[in-house]
Amino acid sequence: MIRYIYADDLARYPALRNSMLRDRATQFHDRLKWEVTVDAEGFEQDQYDALNPLYVIWEEGGLHGGSMRFLPTTGDTMVNDHFAHLAGGAITAPGIWETTRFCVSPGSANKARAANVLMMAGGQLGVGFGLSHSIGVFDARMVRIYRQLGWEPEILGADGTGRDAISAGLWAFDEAVLTRMCLAAGVSRELSQLWFDRAFGLALPKVA
């Protein structure tokens, strides 16, 4: 299932949290060789994890199957702090949120499905809160992956060449994209909405 969890609520899900931060270390430190910090427990975290971001997490058997991280561009974001030159300068609007750390667990039972469901959940978040766009920074390899997933960002600017290229891009939110992502993920629009409502709108009645 998809969970939408703020950082300050993550402690309530220790297995999910720990597996997410370890999977991020594997993906961003070990595989992609990014200059990220991995602590003694094997967790990859940066300064933006300390800003109480909203995580979108695909949970598989109580563990992390994949995730990404959202922050509003009205506050501090990675793209505006470090990659504004790729985006033509800092972009700041209530309807635009930054997405970072798109990660699929190496232990996921179905990595392609995990990626599809995450894209769907990103679309659900945008449509659900009436956002216009999401902005992100990603390496060259991801451009092809986003295309395969059926929802390409529009590139604002890029630095470097070949495998080392890094780009800033925009995803535009609308209902049609969300419907398409639901189909690709094999999740009904209703179920996607239910996961969203459970996190933000509709608190399910407790069983007495």
Added chain:
Amino acid sequence: MTRLPLRRVSFQTLTCRQRGYVSLNKLVDMQEALSNAKSLEELQTFVEGLRGVYGIDNLVYHSVNASGGQYAALTYSDTWVERYIEKGYERIDPVVQGCYKRFTPIDWKALDWSGKPSRDFLGEAASQGLGNQGFSVPIRGPSGQFALFSVNQKDNDDRWAQFTEERASDLILIAHYMNERALEIEGGPSQGPVRALSPREKDALTLLALGNNRAGVAEALQISENTLRVYIESARFKMGATNTVHAVATALTHGLIVV
């Protein structure tokens, strides 16, 4: 234990393109009123005016900056505000507890009112004239600034659901514009917009000021119209502007662009 009846809150009609004309008009009027506010006292007047325009019982805007400095503009009674501060109710207020350091708007029904302290607090608030319904917009500002904008109303569930359906989008935008305005005012009388226009935003506004249409600007900058829309949206927010013409005018007034 009784739980508040719960209802699905829809945020799905929030984008500008989908907003109805009447609502948009009201929103534009409010944004203009905001851009005219030059002091924190005038923001208080604005909040009181907003109450009438949207037919809401109460509005609260509360800002906390990174160094702990606080500012509020609100319509609650002095008695209730004093009582709230004296008792340190922010420690049990489910609205504060559920919104602090977050950035997703929320209907108060989705908050956790289940504990006894919360229910006692709700009872006391009601006895002080607060309504049973509410909607809050937590806001992230620059450098760790945080603000919370809430509306509060005595109403039944059906009418409240209709109200939030129609007005949530306006309230979210007004909350953000009000926060931006409060930051500007805090920055000093001659500060103008607190956030700098980016190079590409300046390019876009300059080309618009020269009389180009959007297609022409997009072509000149070699970007898509969709991307241009993002730069304009961002520039408008930074300028506290109701529309693109207003954004261009504000940028010219403050010497941020030159034509």
